[in-house]
Amino acid sequence: MKYRLKSLAIAGLTSVATLLSSAVQAVEIEYWQYFFDARVEAMEQLIEGFEAENPDITVKMTHFPYADYRTKVAAAIPAGEGPDVVQLFYGWLNDYVEAELIQPLPADVFPPAKIEEDFFPMVGAMREGDNYWALPTAVRSLALFYNTRLFDEAGVDAPPTNLDELVEVAKKLTKVDGAGNLTQVGITAGMTAQDHHWFREVLVRQMGGDPYTDDYRTVNYNDEAGQKALDFYVGLAKQHKVTAFGFMDEPQAAFKAGRAGMHIDGSFRIGSLNGVRGLKWGVTELPAGPDGTRSNYSSYWVNAITTKAEGERYDAAVKFMQYVTSDEAMQIWLDVVGELPAKPSVGMTDANANNEVFGPFIRGLAYANTTKFANESAQRQAMVDMVSRMDIEGQSAADSIAAAAAEEQKVLDDYYK
Amino acid sequence: MTLYRDLTIRQKHIVWAWAFLAIPALFYGIIRFYPTGTAVLISFQNWNLLGSRTWAGLENYRELWNDPVFWKVFRNTFAYLLIGTPVSLVLSFIIAYHLDKLRFMHGFIRMLYFLPFMTSAVAMAWVWRWFYQGVPIGLFNNILASFGIAQIEFLNSTTNALPAVLAPAVWAGLGFQVIIFMAGLRAIPTSYYEAARIDGVGWWTILTQITLPLLKPTMVFIVVFSSIGFLRIFDHVFNMTTNNPGGPLNATKPLVLMIYDTAFNGFNMGYAAAQTVVLFTILLIVSLIQLRLLRSE
Numbered sequence: 001m002k003y004r005l006k007s008l009a010i011a012g013l014t015s016v017a018t019l020l021s022s023a024v025q026a027v028e029i030e031y032w033q034y035f036f037d038a039r040v041e042a043m044e045q046l047i048e049g050f051e052a053e054n055p056d057i058t059v060k061m062t063h064f065p066y067a068d069y070r071t072k073v074a075a076a077i078p079a080g081e082g083p084d085v086v087q088l089f090y091g092w093l094n095d096y097v098e099a100e101l102i103q104p105l106p107a108d109v110f111p112p113a114k115i116e117e118d119f120f121p122m123v124g125a126m127r128e129g130d131n132y133w134a135l136p137t138a139v140r141s142l143a144l145f146y147n148t149r150l151f152d153e154a155g156v157d158a159p160p161t162n163l164d165e166l167v168e169v170a171k172k173l174t175k176v177d178g179a180g181n182l183t184q185v186g187i188t189a190g191m192t193a194q195d196h197h198w199f200r201e202v203l204v205r206q207m208g209g210d211p212y213t214d215d216y217r218t219v220n221y222n223d224e225a226g227q228k229a230l231d232f233y234v235g236l237a238k239q240h241k242v243t244a245f246g247f248m249d250e251p252q253a254a255f256k257a258g259r260a261g262m263h264i265d266g267s268f269r270i271g272s273l274n275g276v277r278g279l280k281w282g283v284t285e286l287p288a289g290p291d292g293t294r295s296n297y298s299s300y301w302v303n304a305i306t307t308k309a310e311g312e313r314y315d316a317a318v319k320f321m322q323y324v325t326s327d328e329a330m331q332i333w334l335d336v337v338g339e340l341p342a343k344p345s346v347g348m349t350d351a352n353a354n355n356e357v358f359g360p361f362i363r364g365l366a367y368a369n370t371t372k373f374a375n376e377s378a379q380r381q382a383m384v385d386m387v388s389r390m391d392i393e394g395q396s397a398a399d400s401i402a403a404a405a406a407e408e409q410k411v412l413d414d415y416y417k
Numbered sequence: 418m419t420l421y422r423d424l425t426i427r428q429k430h431i432v433w434a435w436a437f438l439a440i441p442a443l444f445y446g447i448i449r450f451y452p453t454g455t456a457v458l459i460s461f462q463n464w465n466l467l468g469s470r471t472w473a474g475l476e477n478y479r480e481l482w483n484d485p486v487f488w489k490v491f492r493n494t495f496a497y498l499l500i501g502t503p504v505s506l507v508l509s510f511i512i513a514y515h516l517d518k519l520r521f522m523h524g525f526i527r528m529l530y531f532l533p534f535m536t537s538a539v540a541m542a543w544v545w546r547w548f549y550q551g552v553p554i555g556l557f558n559n560i561l562a563s564f565g566i567a568q569i570e571f572l573n574s575t576t577n578a579l580p581a582v583l584a585p586a587v588w589a590g591l592g593f594q595v596i597i598f599m600a601g602l603r604a605i606p607t608s609y610y611e612a613a614r615i616d617g618v619g620w621w622t623i624l625t626q627i628t629l630p631l632l633k634p635t636m637v638f639i640v641v642f643s644s645i646g647f648l649r650i651f652d653h654v655f656n657m658t659t660n661n662p663g664g665p666l667n668a669t670k671p672l673v674l675m676i677y678d679t680a681f682n683g684f685n686m687g688y689a690a691a692q693t694v695v696l697f698t699i700l701l702i703v704s705l706i707q708l709r710l711l712r713s714e
Contacts, residue, residue, distance in 0.1 A: 071681060074466045095684075099467035179562050181552035192660040246573045248554055249546070250660060259553065377682040381661075388665040392575055414685075 027316040028058045029309065032083035033301075034069035038271055042336035049332075050323045057316045077101045077306055084309035084317045088134065090125060090300050091373040097133055102304040104131035109318055118343050122298050122370040134302035135325045138339035141298040141364040142194060142202070144287065145255060145263045145273070148280045150184070154261070159284040163206070163232065166262070166287045170242035173261030186242035187262040188251030189233070195251070196383035197297035198264050198286070201369045203229035206289025216372035217416055222405035230397045234390045245391050255281075266299075267361040270338040285360045298368035300342065334358065340365060374415035382408040453697070460690035467684075477691035486667055486675065487692070494648060494672045494699075496579055497586075501647040502640060505587045505594060509639070512591070513598030514628075527599075531592035538589060542656035545585040546572070549657075572657065578664040586653045590646060594639050601635030602628070641707040648700060649673055672696050 031047070033039060040063055047059045062083065064072050070092070076082035078101065088096060096102045110132055116124060119135070126134045144166075146159050154173050160166040170186025177183050189195060200221070204211045209225025212218060221229070237243050248254035255263035256276050264286065273281055288294050303324055309317040323329060330341035334352065340362050341347040347362045355362075373379055386404035389395040395403075424432065460477055464470040481487050516527060533541065548556040549571035558568040571581040605628065613623050651673040655662060662678060663670025672692065680689035 070684075071466070074684070078467065095465060095467050099465075099469075101467060177552065177562065179552075179565055179567060181558075181562055181568050183553045190660070244551070246660075247551065249550055375683050377678070384661050385666055388661075392573070392665055 026056050026058060027312050028060055029084040029313055029316045029320060030082075031059050031061045031085045031087075031320070032073060033061070033063050033087040034066045035063040036066070036337075038337040042333050045332055045336065046324055046329050049328070050320060053323070054316075054319055057319065059320060077308065080308060082306060082308055084306060084313050085303055085320055086306055087301050087303055090134075090136070090302055090370070091376055093126060093134055093302065093304075096304065097128060101307055102133060103307050103309075103314075104129075104133050105135065105305065105321065106318060107131055109322060110135070118345065120298075120342060120344060120347070120365050120368075122300070122365075122368060123342060125370055125372060126302060134304035135321065136300040136302045136342045137324050137329055138333045138337065139298050139300040139342045139365060140266045140268055140339060141296050141361045141368050142198060142264055142266055142286055143283050143360040143364060144285070145265055145269070145281055145283050147255065147258060147261055148282050149258065150261045159262075159282065160287050161284075162288045162292075163290065167236070167240055167242065170236070170261060171240060174242045182241075182244050182247060183259070185244060185247050185254060185260045187236060188247065188254050188260045188264070189236055189243040189245055190247075190251045191245075191380065191384040191387050193251045194265050194297075195233070196380050197299075197371070199229060199233055199383060200371060201297040202286055202295045203233060203289075205295045205369070206291075206293045207232070208291075212371070217412055219405045219409045219412065222402050226401050226405075227397045230386065230390075230401050234387060234397065237391065245387060267338060267340055267358070270357060283357055283360050285364055294364075294367050296364035296368035298365055298370050300370075374412050378411045379408050382411070456690045456693050456697075459686055460694045462687045462690075464686040465684045466686055470687075473687055477687045480688060481691050481695065486670075489667050490663075490670050490672050490675045493579060493667070493670055494650075497583060497647045497650050497671060498644055500580070501583055501587055501650075502643050505590055505643055506636065506639060508587070509591050509594035509598055510632075510636075513595045513602060516595065517599055517602045527595070530595050533589045534592035536589070538652040539656050541585055541589060542653045546657045549581055573665055575664075575666055575668040578658075578668040582654050582657050582664070582669045585657075586647070586650060589653075590643060594643065597635060597639055598632070601632050605631045637707065637710050641703065641710075644703055645700060648696070648703065651677070672699075 031043070033043060040061070043061055047061060051058060070089075073082065073086060073088070077086070078099070086102070088102075093102075107130060112127060112130065112132055115127075115132055115135070120139060122139070123136060126132050126136075144159065150173055151157075151159070156169050156172055160169045166187065173184065173186040174182065175184035191199070200211045204221045204226055207225040207228040209221055209223060209229065211221045211226075213220045237245055248257065248259055251260070251263055252265060252269065252272075254260040255265075256273065256279060258279055270283075273279065286294070286296055303321060305314065305317045305321060325342070327341075327343065327346045330343060330346040333339055334341055334346070338358070340358065341352070347353065347365065353359055353362050382404045385407065386400050389400045389403065390397065421429070421432070459470070461473060461475070462470040463473045463476075512530060516523070516530070519526065547554065550556075550558065551568050551570070551573075552558050552562045555568075555571075557571070561568055570577060572578050609627050609631075610623065613627060618626075650671050654664075654669050654671055654674055655677070658664050658669060663674050673696065676689050676692045676696065679685050679692060683689075
């Protein structure tokens with residue numbers, strides 16, 4: 001009893017001491033990301049694991065709706081209100097480095113040579129000078145989703161492996177009503193979704209082109225390869241009539257509703273497709289080009305340490321960064337969110353690379369390219385307008401792609417001037 | 418304290434008046450005028466919200482002048498105004514004029530007209546967006562298809578998209594304008610109508626010689642009110658075209674949507690602020706014309 005009282009008193013004293021000297025004893029760092037159920041849940045698990053390993057550090061997570069995220073982060077960090085560790089889209093990094101809102105990762109803990117050895121090559125975009133500025137936990141790539149029920153119905157036994165097969169399969173899956181209106185499309189199409197990535201990084205390359213030069217500062221798709229790619233893409237709707245732009249409002253909606261045979265989308269779509277009742281789907285690698293070229297687009301969200309983190313908060317933030325880029329964290333992220341591990345050592349394990357669902361995405365990472373966007377929505381708009389001009393105004397591929405290249409080049413010039 | 422005591426009663430009144438006026442004055446100063454002034458300032462600067470602001474002089478305005486998208490958007494904005502305002506004015510007057518004469522279920526029908534005005538614009542825009550889709554989901558096109566008529570591209574078109582987006586906006590504002598018109602009609606003294614009827618005047622003469630002239634203040638109010646509304650149209654357009662904000666090839670993009678896009682997708686605050694100043698100027702001119710018209714009454 002006496003002992004217990006004593007220990008209670010000591011406990012009380014220590015807690016008072018902790019309160020008074022909380023800055024010395026326990027460090028609290030703040031972490032921000034945007035709200036997406038699975039991401040928040042995965043991060044909660046990671047924080048729990050991290051705090052168990054580092055009892056003197058607590059991590060407070062704050063999240064916002066995606067629509068407000070970029071504005072809130074941009075407003076908060078300069079005001080000194082923001083997080084110590086922040087999640088950013090890879091395309092935003094330049095702005096944050098330039099505005100001195102994030103600091104480089106220490107080279108002794110994150111040696112660039114080791115990172116280049118461990119991570120998938122596209123993470124190299126996060127290096128500037130002798131340091132890495134941010135690192136991802138997970139990456140995303142594209143793949144071809146297909147509706148197995150519609151495949152069976154049309155008597156197609158295997159998903160297409162190249163672009164010619166894609167067209168043939170799509171034709172079998174397309175349905176038209178008496179008035180000639182499409183009621184089921186072979187493949188979804190719409191530059192507003194993921195197709196602009198498919199066009200830029202995959203189709204243009206497969207037709208023998210190189211979409212950008214000069215480290216993504218100069219548009220280079222305004223050539224024969226680009227025209228071929230565009231003709232193929234718009235031809236799906238105009239020539240082969242296996243799709244319509246804006247069919248059922250959004251490509252993913254048409255696929256979810258079972259009105260589309262095939263659909264190109266990112267790995268982040270897996271979670272929401274899993275929840276659709278009555279939809280049976282499979283996934284395969286993006287079809288290869290005429291000469292067998294494969295390509296893919298990959299993007300990712302990174303974590304970075306802000307300039308707000310100083311002293312022991314900085315040390316704690318570094319430890320947290322180490323933890324969220326560990327193999328263990330990547331596996332948790334894959335299991336909970338369905339996003340792909342950023343390191344081959346985790347992604348390319350037999351279990352992951354041959355996984356029915358994740359496999360095609362992970363295999364796609366090996367040959368993926370990452371566009372360095374200056375202003376993704378404006379650059380996407382150039383692609384959307386390019387297709388609209390052909391679809392609605394009947395412009396030729398050559399004229400339309402020339403106009404798109406000029407429009408996108410202006411966006412790049414404005415940004416890099 | 419003695420300072421206050423030495424004042425005359427009249428001066429004390431003035432002090433109190435200013436004390437009470439200070440609250441709205443402060444409110445307007447801090448909440449309205451300060452941000453407005455800052456916006457004008459930013460329009461002469463370059464700022465991406467993250468870094469520091471740098472002076473740009475008139476560069477943003479020069480860019481705006483040379484931007485073909487801006488002129489497209491400018492035309493769209495005035496198309497919303499020049500189609501939307503007369504159509505909603507005529508429709509709401511016709512409805513109000515007949516509703517005013519109607520006794521049967523008057524309250525219920527009036528409520529039906531007013532209902533869209535109370536509905537959230539976002540929800541309404543999404544429902545209309547669904548109406549406008551193609552076969553197999555869109556309501557209008559499914560009806561057309563069931564009669565074997567080829568479907569119409571409502572939103573995925575450079576010519577149909579703007580009227581299609583405008584229609585629900587007109588419909589939503591109709592209820593409010595009907596109520597205002599009915600109030601205006603009720604305010605006209607019945608003795609005028611009685612006198613006219615004794616003189617044996619027809620309904621057309623009554624309408625054009627009595628009703629419409631006496632409704633002029635009501636009409637000026639509605640025109641100005643709905644003009645400002647159409648010049649600032651945003652939520653209908655944005656929600657009906659979220660995938661491709663502003664419709665195909667900017668067919669439906671109004672000025673406010675361009676400002677939003679420049680500011681919160683492009684993070685080009687200086688350029689967005691310059692657009693805001695232009696919009697502000699347009700609204701100011703419209704409001705000044707309104708004051709002019711009202712004064713002439």
